[in-house]
Amino acid sequence: VLYWASRCAGDAAAARGARAELFALRRNDLATALGWCAEAEDLDRGGTDAAEAWGRAAAMLPPHHPWRPEAAWRAARNLVAAGDLERARALLDGEASWGGDDEPHLRCRYLLVQVLERGGDRAGALRAAESIAAALPPEADAERRARVEGVIRRLRQDH
Numbered sequence: 001v002l003y004w005a006s007r008c009a010g011d012a013a014a015a016r017g018a019r020a021e022l023f024a025l026r027r028n029d030l031a032t033a034l035g036w037c038a039e040a041e042d043l044d045r046g047g048t049d050a051a052e053a054w055g056r057a058a059a060m061l062p063p064h065h066p067w068r069p070e071a072a073w074r075a076a077r078n079l080v081a082a083g084d085l086e087r088a089r090a091l092l093d094g095e096a097s098w099g100g101d102d103e104p105h106l107r108c109r110y111l112l113v114q115v116l117e118r119g120g121d122r123a124g125a126l127r128a129a130e131s132i133a134a135a136l137p138p139e140a141d142a143e144r145r146a147r148v149e150g151v152i153r154r155l156r157q158d159h
Helices: 002-008 012-024 030-045 051-060 068-081 085-092 103-118 122-135 142-158
Strands: none
Touching: 012 030, 030 051, 030 068, 051 068, 051 085, 068 085, 068 103, 085 103, 103 122, 103 142, 122 142
16 A cells, blocks of 8 residues: 555655655565665666665565566666676576566666676676577667677677
């Protein structure tokens, strides 16, 4: 109920207050996860670091929830920017990247390729990049396909 109260609140302060009450319950459920998504979106809009909120959302969302890959990608992107490749990999190297071949999962997998490469796991990065190439739909634009193929060529040379 508190999550929906925060979504229906008339102003930002009331929404933040309802979410604070929700978070104070320290529950690990879908409503709390969605509350963390809303909190992260507000932080992003305000120009504040939202990595922690996105990370909480990604950790709490059920494995096949459609928002989980997006939350994991946003959290991991912020972690990569901060140099925390280990935590970024933990968020990405699982269902968020490998749970499907739709756009959000492929976006996570592409970031995972970058994280693995920066972390020195070129073989893992190559496997992930090859899986992206195999999963790209036939109607994928040529530029995108060329980018993925270029990453694969570079990783094969370095491997």
